[in-house]
Amino acid sequence: MYYFEDIDNFYVLDEKLNIVEKIKASSKEELIKKYRPKKLEEEWQFEKVLEKISPKNLKQIREFCIKDTKKKLQQGVTQDMLIIQTINNIEELDKTINLHAKRLREWFSYYLPELIFEVEDNNALVLNILQNSKEQLMKKFKIQETVGSKLEPKDIDEMKKLAELIIKSFELKDTHLKYLESVMKSACPNLLELAGPSISGKLIAQAGSLKALAEFPSSTLQLLGAEKALFRHLRKHTRPPKYGIILNHPVVAQAKEKGKAARALASILSIAAKVDYFKGEFIAQKLKKDLERKLK
Amino acid sequence: MNKTKFPGIFEEKIRGKTQLYTENLVPGNKVYGEELIKAGKTEYRSWDPTRSKLAAAILKGIKETGLRNGSKVLYLGAASGTTASHVSDIVGKEGFVYALDFAYRVVRDLYFVALKRENMAPMLFDASFPDSYSHIVDKVDVVYMDIAQRNQLEIFLKNIRMYLKKGGTGLLFLKARSIDVSKNPRQIYAEVKKELEKHIKVVEWKELDPYEKDHCVFVVKK
Numbered sequence: 001m002y003y004f005e006d007i008d009n010f011y012v013l014d015e016k017l018n019i020v021e022k023i024k025a026s027s028k029e030e031l032i033k034k035y036r037p038k039k040l041e042e043e044w045q046f047e048k049v050l051e052k053i054s055p056k057n058l059k060q061i062r063e064f065c066i067k068d069t070k071k072k073l074q075q076g077v078t079q080d081m082l083i084i085q086t087i088n089n090i091e092e093l094d095k096t097i098n099l100h101a102k103r104l105r106e107w108f109s110y111y112l113p114e115l116i117f118e119v120e121d122n123n124a125l126v127l128n129i130l131q132n133s134k135e136q137l138m139k140k141f142k143i144q145e146t147v148g149s150k151l152e153p154k155d156i157d158e159m160k161k162l163a164e165l166i167i168k169s170f171e172l173k174d175t176h177l178k179y180l181e182s183v184m185k186s187a188c189p190n191l192l193e194l195a196g197p198s199i200s201g202k203l204i205a206q207a208g209s210l211k212a213l214a215e216f217p218s219s220t221l222q223l224l225g226a227e228k229a230l231f232r233h234l235r236k237h238t239r240p241p242k243y244g245i246i247l248n249h250p251v252v253a254q255a256k257e258k259g260k261a262a263r264a265l266a267s268i269l270s271i272a273a274k275v276d277y278f279k280g281e282f283i284a285q286k287l288k289k290d291l292e293r294k295l296k
Numbered sequence: 297m298n299k300t301k302f303p304g305i306f307e308e309k310i311r312g313k314t315q316l317y318t319e320n321l322v323p324g325n326k327v328y329g330e331e332l333i334k335a336g337k338t339e340y341r342s343w344d345p346t347r348s349k350l351a352a353a354i355l356k357g358i359k360e361t362g363l364r365n366g367s368k369v370l371y372l373g374a375a376s377g378t379t380a381s382h383v384s385d386i387v388g389k390e391g392f393v394y395a396l397d398f399a400y401r402v403v404r405d406l407y408f409v410a411l412k413r414e415n416m417a418p419m420l421f422d423a424s425f426p427d428s429y430s431h432i433v434d435k436v437d438v439v440y441m442d443i444a445q446r447n448q449l450e451i452f453l454k455n456i457r458m459y460l461k462k463g464g465t466g467l468l469f470l471k472a473r474s475i476d477v478s479k480n481p482r483q484i485y486a487e488v489k490k491e492l493e494k495h496i497k498v499v500e501w502k503e504l505d506p507y508e509k510d511h512c513v514f515v516v517k518k
Contacts, residue, residue: 006431043457046430050459056434058392058417062410065394065417065432069407072420076400234478 003037004049006056007064012037017048079187080210086176086183087201093176097122097169104129104162111151111159114143123170126163190272193284194291195249202245203269214277221273222246222266251291264294297335302354303364304386306340316343316351318385322412327381341385345507348379349442349469352507358515359500361438362465366390368436370459372423372451373443375402377409377416383440384413391415394433398422426455435461442469449475449488453495456518466496466516473510481510492516 001020002013010028012021012035023031031037040046101122109116112134118141119125128137138146180197188210191200206224207213213221223230225244233240243262246252246269255261268291275283297317300307306317317333317340324339326332331342345351350361363369367387374380374395384393395410396419397403403420410418421429423443439460441452452468460466470488472481485501492498496516504511 004430040427040430043426043454046427046458047435050430050435054435058434059414061432061434062392062414062417065419066407066411069403069418069420073400073404073407076420081400231477 001035001037002040002045003032003035004040004046004053006053007061011049011053013040013049017045017052019052078209079183080204083180083183083187083201084205084209086180087198087205090173090176090198090201093169093173097166097173100162100166100169101125104159104166107159107162110149111156112137112143112146112148114138114146114148115141118143122166126166126170129163130160130167188273188276189282190276190284190287191269193282194272194287195246195269199245199249203273206245210273210277214273216270216273218263218267218270221270222262251295255295261295264291267294297333297338297340300354302361302386304388305343305354314355316345316354317341318343318382319388321385321388321415325412327409328376328378341382343382348382349504349508349511349513350379350382350440350467352504353467353469353502353513355507356502356504356513358502358513360465360515361467362515363387363438367438368392368394368434369438369440370394370396370433370436370455372396372439372441372455374406374418375399375442376405379442380406380416381409381413384416387415389415393417394419394436396421396423396429423451423455426458430458433459435459437461437464438467439464440467440469444471444474446475449491456496456516460518462518464518465499466514466518468492468514468516469504470512470514471510472512481512485512489514 002017004011004013005025005028008025010023010025010031011019012031014020021031040049104126105116108129115128115137119128132140137143177197180201181192184192184197184200188200188204191203195203203221203224204210204213207216223241223244226241229241232238242259243252246262246265247258249265251265252258252261268287272284272287275281297306297308304318306319308315308317320332320339320341328347330344333340333342343351345355354361363383363386365388368391369383369387371380371383371393374397377395380393380395387393393416395406395416397406398421403418407418410416419429419432436459439452439456441448441455443451445451448470452466456466470485472484475484475488489498489501492514496518499515499517501512501514504513
């Protein structure tokens, strides 16, 4: 005996797939107890049964689909999706901070160009501009005299508004990283411990989801971020890339044999991702020891 | 505005080039920023072959699609609903489109497209498991598949076996690079054609250049 379900009925079928009994889906337990029917297995069986049950009420089916899809969409936002949006915004903030800082340098250099040469770090530059007057800056950075022009207070104030925007962007980046740490503590604690929020976030973003990252072989994880070089190697037979995003990890960045380090780290991170996705235990310390052993 | 040999699909020759249109099922409504034009009392939606593989296939000269007024269509890989909305226009009020995709982001867009179209049902399912939607999908006249996966052929055959009526048409849009990124696409097309012919009648196939690079369409009949 087989069974078949549609959106409002439950059917029991015999070996020849004729309908033996039919009942409202809500009462299907009755027939399940009575016949103990099996699920249909072969595609041709479904085809035959659908022929007997056709045609379906399309209006009803559409309403069911709209409800069903709405429910799935509402349940469909996972923590790794939030992680990916955050890490992508961090990368965009990096780009906009650089863009705005370049503009501020150009603009402020009409007033005190010597400062612009002195301070290379954007964060430091912006803080200095906001917290000091021209005289204080000249004293602090030992600038004797300036080739910059005297400008009105309202002109300087306008530049400072841009500086404030840049500071806010730096602060947002920091907040994002803290947020990432807190979300990853529950979403992927092992990856967080082994690679930190930024690299783990980038790996998940490049993979598309934590599930995808967990399902990749470690050789794929090793090359996430190096897709341009990888496909060039596959199509044109140039030399293969050795690392992608994980090059930024201290274990690889500081190694003498970077390729070997990348391979070892990728295999460890791959296991971490799998344990995180399938909700295993916190085994990061054990994995760290395994990594040290691999790199001896 | 002229009719084409395909029911529900229209064309205009603009500066020597053919521009395709479908009749808007929901007059006044745009789905993806396409142009709406009026010819007589009817409103038409312009159909971009660089965004829609079905339009590309038609411009490349396929002989039939199996789509007509009243057709029931299982659309696997409907994504945000751009091409699916044109299929919905073509099959009209008497037809029906089961628009299926697996990814949250695109199905959310598809959901809003389907809310406006009474002949479209949005479905968030994995086409690799056709028995998972056997409670929803009825037998159909056309199975349309545009899913870029390595095993797209296997998924196509499973769905055809379960849901396509006898005499129905299957449209398989194949992305060569999803099957093997380094092989010559023509070689991949030949291998797929050989495999398809073991299971079903292959009516025709066409490459979709220049509209889509390294893609082709197979038209099959059960």
